[in-house]
Amino acid sequence: xxxxxxxxxxxxxxxxxxxxxxxxxxxxxxxxxxxxxxxxxxxxxxxxxxxxxxxxxxxxxxxxxxxxxxxxxxxxxxxxxxxxxxxxxxxxxxxxxxxxxxxxxxxxxxxxxxxxxxxxxxxxxxxxxxxxxxxxxxxxxxxxxxxxxxxxxxxxxxxxxxxxxxxxxxxxxxxxxxxxxxxxxxxxxxxxxxxxxxxxxxxxxxxxxxxxxxxxxxxxxxxxxxxxxxxxxxxxxxxxxxxxxxxxxxxxxxxxx
Amino acid sequence: xxxxxxxxxxxxxxxxxxxxxxxxxxxxxxxxxxxxxxxxxxxxxxxxxxxxxxxxxxxxxxxxxxxxxxxxxxxxxxxxxxxxxxxxxxxxxxxxxxxxxxxxxxxxxxxxxxxxxxxxxxxxxxxxxxxxxxxxxxxxxxxxxxxxxxxxxxxxxxxxxxxxxxxxxxxxxxxxxxxxxxxxxxxxxxxxxxxxxxxxxxxxxxxxxxxxxxxxxxxxxxxxxxxxxxxxxxx
Numbered sequence: 001x002x003x004x005x006x007x008x009x010x011x012x013x014x015x016x017x018x019x020x021x022x023x024x025x026x027x028x029x030x031x032x033x034x035x036x037x038x039x040x041x042x043x044x045x046x047x048x049x050x051x052x053x054x055x056x057x058x059x060x061x062x063x064x065x066x067x068x069x070x071x072x073x074x075x076x077x078x079x080x081x082x083x084x085x086x087x088x089x090x091x092x093x094x095x096x097x098x099x100x101x102x103x104x105x106x107x108x109x110x111x112x113x114x115x116x117x118x119x120x121x122x123x124x125x126x127x128x129x130x131x132x133x134x135x136x137x138x139x140x141x142x143x144x145x146x147x148x149x150x151x152x153x154x155x156x157x158x159x160x161x162x163x164x165x166x167x168x169x170x171x172x173x174x175x176x177x178x179x180x181x182x183x184x185x186x187x188x189x190x191x192x193x194x195x196x197x198x199x200x201x202x203x204x205x206x207x208x209x210x211x212x213x214x215x216x217x218x219x220x221x222x223x224x225x226x227x228x229x230x231x232x233x234x235x236x237x238x239x240x241x242x243x244x245x246x247x248x249x250x251x252x253x254x255x256x257x
Numbered sequence: 258x259x260x261x262x263x264x265x266x267x268x269x270x271x272x273x274x275x276x277x278x279x280x281x282x283x284x285x286x287x288x289x290x291x292x293x294x295x296x297x298x299x300x301x302x303x304x305x306x307x308x309x310x311x312x313x314x315x316x317x318x319x320x321x322x323x324x325x326x327x328x329x330x331x332x333x334x335x336x337x338x339x340x341x342x343x344x345x346x347x348x349x350x351x352x353x354x355x356x357x358x359x360x361x362x363x364x365x366x367x368x369x370x371x372x373x374x375x376x377x378x379x380x381x382x383x384x385x386x387x388x389x390x391x392x393x394x395x396x397x398x399x400x401x402x403x404x405x406x407x408x409x410x411x412x413x414x415x416x417x418x419x420x421x422x423x424x425x426x427x428x429x430x431x432x433x434x435x436x437x438x439x440x441x442x443x444x445x446x447x448x449x450x451x452x453x454x455x456x457x458x459x460x461x462x463x464x465x466x467x468x469x470x471x472x473x474x475x476x477x478x479x480x481x482x483x484x485x486x487x488x489x490x491x492x
Contacts, residue, residue, distance in 0.1 A: 194362070
């Protein structure tokens with residue numbers, strides 16, 4: 001079995017007296033898709049922010065296997081080192097596209113910016129790669145000079161995916177990437193995420209409250225409640241034969257379509 | 258050990274926490290095995306736990322106790338306690354599971370759905386595509402449907418897509434849960450022939466077939482699951 005790409009140990013975060021994230025530990029191997037599910041307030045977005053080092057934990061560690069093969073505690077990296085990692089080897093697709101994109105910059109610029117972060121300066125190459133990626137996320141080449149403020153919700157999410165994947169990251173975090181979209185738009189986006197993550201062998205952590213999204217995309221699932229992971233395992237086993245009372249409640253509360 | 262699949266004293270119950278924790282025993286003391294070339298058919302009335310046994314072997318249901326050993330080349334994996342990643346690897350290489358229902362992936366064409374199942378099972382793109390076309394043709398699925406997603410197909414058409422998905426790769430252990438439930442006699446005969454070809458190639462089958470014609474066509478042994486009924490039914 002391959003060595004873990006990401007190793008999370010004992011992550012804990014309090015907001016005053018409230019435990020937002022309590023002693024969460026897991027490993028993620030290359031190419032593995034982990035879904036974190038739970039209701040609003042269960043701590044799943046806090047966990048994602050802790051992993052992305054946007055929040056500092058009260059205790060616990062997040063370690064990542066760098067390109068040189070060494071597993072490093074992210075807290076030990078310099079601020080610049082962490083930023084460089086997030087800009088190149090990691091992606092973060094956010095629920096609110098306005099937080100994941102630069103809304104006044106053209107679609108091509110949004111994709112190209114991450115390449116420039118890697119040191120690419122050749123305009124023609126940047127534009128060619130941006131065009132290639134817009135095509136892969138099914139955005140018409142004619143829209144390359146339009147800013148995402150003129151895009152629909154589904155297109156913005158697809159542009160976020162292109163912006164994140166252009167640098168060939170190994171780990172992508174996704175926070176409710178499909179919520180708030182029309183069902184048909186959701187299906188298209190899910191299919192795109194499923195296909196690209198498999199093709200590129202991406203490791204993905206996807207936070208969602210939608211169990212159908214978790215079933216379609218993930219290999220493993222972690223169910224969170226009140227900051228704790230209360231059940232974890234093979235996605236279809238947890239959803240079809242849930243063990244914990246709360247997971248049974250979650251699963252039985254879904255309307256079958 | 259030569260068996261492809263061995264149940265050793267397996268027990269399963271459901272605890273319904275939303276119904277005051279009532280425990281529904283499903284099966285107990287299950288011991289059976291499937292050797293290469295064997296088609297073991299589970300018999301017994303509905304509700305006796307036949308589908309649950311297949312789901313446990315696939316790692317889809319948890320077990321209360323016992324072991325479910327699956328042969329993966331030279332190694333033996335206990336599905337009951339294996340790491341999720343190991344179960345996923347078994348599904349890719351060893352275990353094919355065909356249920357009555359196709360879980361539809363939006364927007365993907367029928368041919369690509371079947372090709373993807375072959376790719377996951379280790380076939381090259383070229384081989385997967387050739388086999389997918391061959392299987393869909395043998396299963397009498399009209400070629401004009403191949404480019405469409407199966408979401409809008411009839412039950413029988415979806416079931417044939419599902420069978421093609423399950424049988425395309427060379428997985429040595431097949432779990433078949435009523436794969437022919439909504440097929441006509443002609444297509445049932447095709448499925449029986451496909452299953453016999455797999456058996457001849459050394460695969461093992463654990464299956465549920467209510468249709469007696471289908472059962473007679475493929476079964477090498479019938480196991481009545483009522484003998485695994487839990488001793489004491491909880492109130």
